[in-house]
Amino acid sequence: MEWVNIIFQGVLLGGLYALFAAGLSLIFGVMRLVNIAHGDLIVAFAYMAYFVMAALHIGPFTSLAVIVPAAALIGYGLQRGLLNWTLGEELPPLLVTIGLSVIIQNLLLVFFTFDTHRLHAGDIEIASVQFLPDLSVGVLPLIQFAVAVAIIAGLQIVFYRTALGRAFRATSDDPVVAQLMGLETRHIFAMAMALSLAVVAVAGVFIAIRTDFNPFYGPQLLIFGFEAIIIGGLGSLWGTLAGGILLGIAQALGGQFNVGWPFLAGHVVFLAVLIVRPQGLFPKVAL
Amino acid sequence: MLKSDQRDNVAGNATAANPSRRTILMGGAAVGAATIFSPAVLRAATPVIKIGHVAPVTGPMAGFAEAQPWVLDGIRKYLAKGLEIGGKTYQVDIITKDSQTDESRTAEVASELILKDKVDIITASSGSIDTNPTANVAELNEVPCITTDDPWESYYYGRGGTATKGFDWTYHFFWGLDQVLAAFIGLWQSQDTNKVVGTLFNTAQDDNSWHDAFIPAIAKAGFKVVDPGQFPAFGNDFTAQISAFKKADVQIITGNLFTPDFATFWAQSAQQGYKPKIVTLGKAFLFPSAIESLGDRGLGVTSEVWWSPDYPYTSSLTGSTCRQLVTDYEAATGRHWTQPIPFKHALFEVVIDVLKRTKDVKDPKSILSAIASTDLKTIVGPVKWSGQPVKNVSTTPVVAGQWQKHGERIDIAIVNSGLYPEIHTTSKLLPLG
DSSP, X not given: OHHHHHHHHHHHHHHHHXXXXXXXXXXXXXXXXXXXXXXXXXXHHHHHHHHHHHHHTOOHHHHHHHHHHHHHHHHHHHHXXXXXXXXXXXXXHHHHHHHHHHHHHHHHHHHHXXXXXXXXXXXXXXOEEEEETXXXXXXXXXXXXXXXXXXXXXXXXXXXXXXXXXXXXXXXXXXXHHHHTTOOHHHHHHHHHHHHHHHHHHHHHHHHHHXXXXXXXXXXXXXHHHHHHHHHOTTOHHHHHHXXXXXXXXXXXXXXXXXXXXXXXXXXXXXXXXXXXXXOSSOOSXX | OHHHHHHHHHHTOOOXXXXXXXXXXXXXXXXXXXXXXXXXXXHOSSOEEEEEEEEOSSSTTGGGGTTHHHHHHHHHHHHTTOEXXXXXXXXXXXXXXXXXXXXXXXXXXXXXXXXXXXXXXXXXXXXXXXXXXXXXXXXXXXXXXEEESSOHHHHHXXXXXXXXXXXXXXXXXXXXXXXXXXXXXXXXXXXXXXXXXEEEEBSSHHHHHHHHHHHHHHHHTTOEEEOOOOBOSSOSOOHHHHHHHHHTTOOEEEEEXXXXXXXXXXXXXXXXXXXXXXXEEESTTSSHHHHHHHGGGGTTOEEEESXXXXXXXXXXXXXXXXXXXXXXXXXXXXXOOOTHHHHHHHHHHHHHHHHHHOSOTTOHHHHHHHHHTOOEEETTEEEOOOSSSSTTEEOOOOEEEEEEEETTEEEEEEEEOTTOTTSOOOSOOOOOO
């Protein structure tokens, strides 16, 4: 029974990683951009939610109505104003996002001080559902998992059922040909970043309800996001969800054998996947 | 120095190290922000003493240095008319450097202070990332060094000190784990529990010394210890620990955690139906903002208290009481006081007292012998390097406290005096949550 509980908690943890990784996976798929500042952007949107909540006297979930559109606009501007200029080779975008990460951390420190914050969602934070005598599961992690699945399903629909998704896929396959066919790749990239940051804003709110954050919390989750993407297979959104869940279960089981091992177990699974199936579980060469 | 210069030029990230024209052009603003030169240095009408200070102004430990500008303002005001030493008036300059909460950066700026600014005495505060490399550089260059705001075991043993072999040039004052344990165990013994204690320790080096000191001491005091093992910081899942605690009916939680880790643990505990009677942790509950972000569920947690406005000490510089210091700080900044503030003040109390007693301030050995004979009552308690617990360490008081809410304001009340009966408790322990 204890094992059922552990695995269940691991799956829910996987939902957190998938939520974190979805935005990363999306932009990597479209423009092969590795965004090192991803975690810091999550924290920045958590701060935005914190101040929006205080100013409008609304709860964290309602604040999404404000910060998700704002995040999309920021994403569009960030891509057109900065990141588009770095694309083409592998190294420049990586270096620019590392710089962006440092800048965001220190701007947050200057404006908001070192004080830790959390987004208060009321009783739902500690509410739980008793599935079985030994299996009590938090409502918040359940919602978080459902949101992760919904976001990935939503992105999947955008990619395969809409004109924008077609443009994303075409640009991802071959930006030059896509441009020849009349697609404005700079705009397409910016739309992808807008979508990515909209997802980041949702992740930011959930992570900030879950635990305290401060200006330097961003990088903590980054490595798990990358691992989820690589386990799942580059460019595959469902793969990212599967990768996140596998990572979550591995960490929970590792922690059960020895509380010092959760990260180790996660990294071992990650390395095992790289050795046995370097392309990841569900690779999509052309997203 | 050569290495750091090369890096500066390549990365375009100028520091104050040997500022060539090029590095100044590239990062003049950074140089100006990192170093505060008094223009009077150039005039040098009166002889000058330079005090170097390294602290984490930015980076993950920035909260510890938040009040530095306010504290140094006060110290500089005190020193405005100069300092009289042996009948001669000296101008005293305090040169600060930001370590960016990075060990190699700390060593780099400490070297700059010693080799380039040629400080007469160097100081550092706020965590082993700042105190240890600074002290190591000072020891190597034979410059007197005083540090604070880092548990002394992590300072002393972390630098390779042993029971018999200490250091020549570097001295430290702060509390240690035995004192924390006395207060924690005293607190638990005063409460009605089943005497089963669960521990939460990370795997970092400092946490090893906490873990290794806590487990035997708690067991020796007659408690049963449930130690699920050490785990890496910033874990996202505490299910394994929570089920171990539930199984053993743990009623007291202790350890040393980062605030986000505790927040995760605490939310998961509630979700999984686990509620201990007492939570007494190091580190996690230091800052009032941490308690506020936990919300009402954070009220009633207990932790080590290095200092509070209820301490019975006064500043040797200004005569200000602890309460007065807090009132002044909050009036000037509009921010809730924090425990590192008085230690920074006390650090300069000690340095100024040492300088006043130094026979020849331009002779490092003379400063050193003044440090060794220090016997000063500071705002954080008495500082005296008597050889106990080790040669280079003077311990300051630490007690146990509980975060409580009175009206809209949260504050820490002293609930156990530990080894320091002169520090009175201000409240009895209230139930958790």
